[in-house]
Amino acid sequence: MEMDMTKQNATSGQPKYAVGHWMHLFGVGPLETHCRLVIDLEQSKLVAAQEWTGLKFEDVLGSRLKDLAESVIEVNEAHKNPDEWELDRVRILPFWVRQSATAATEDSQDDTKPSQRDSGNKSFRVHLYVLTRVPVEVANASSQVDAIAQAVDATDLYEAVKTSEYAEEIHSALVDEVGDAEFTRTQHYQPGQEDGEWVVESFATQKERQAAATDALTKVDAAFESVNSLLDASGALDSEPLQKAVYQLRLEIARASGDPERTKAAQLSLQELSA
Incomplete structure (x- = not known):
């Protein structure tokens, strides 16, 4: 049956790839890693993936890619039902995959390029992380939060950002040096207080920010459970x-917690209530 579906995809013009985000536990430890990935639906194969390092996404290669593929393809069979895992179906590879391939080609050819050190200048690849505005009309929602959830679920953000509005804010910038294959000189910058000022953000600052966000989310979660218990005890939750x-x-x-199992359980509970 799967082979028949593969042939149908190849001949009917249906999307060839499934792309999206995935939380994965590499090795021993309590923390999962945020990954973005691409599945070839025709080959039922994980063809590309990157992991968030705290500063940027980096390619997942070798044994780590094999480990991730085992979870995505063999264990969870995400290629058979991408929608269940909130993966988007697309016809072309996302930009970050094509960009990674281009960078690898440039690095492999770097030794043949004339040196620019004589002029005192270098070549850089600057990644600007900008905010964009994607208006989404939601006709029927129970609350503003529900409207946001519906907007996210109904929007193909990979396509929407191509025609979105620039929100006139640059969140941050990531600067790589061309030829630095190990990214040892890559720096992450935040806008400074003065116009045109850029401040290097250290890895420690990133970790502190992540720790603060995690702590805040834990407190919000605890407060929610407390309020939920009070509402349940009072009978207020009898109101649909x-x-x-x-x-x-x-x-x-x-x-927000990034826990896929918990998210899936919460989605099922909400769907059962709405049924």
């Missing part, structure tokens, strides 16, 4: 609109 709002809030907290 209030119960749906509570379930929606639980889903958003689960999404």
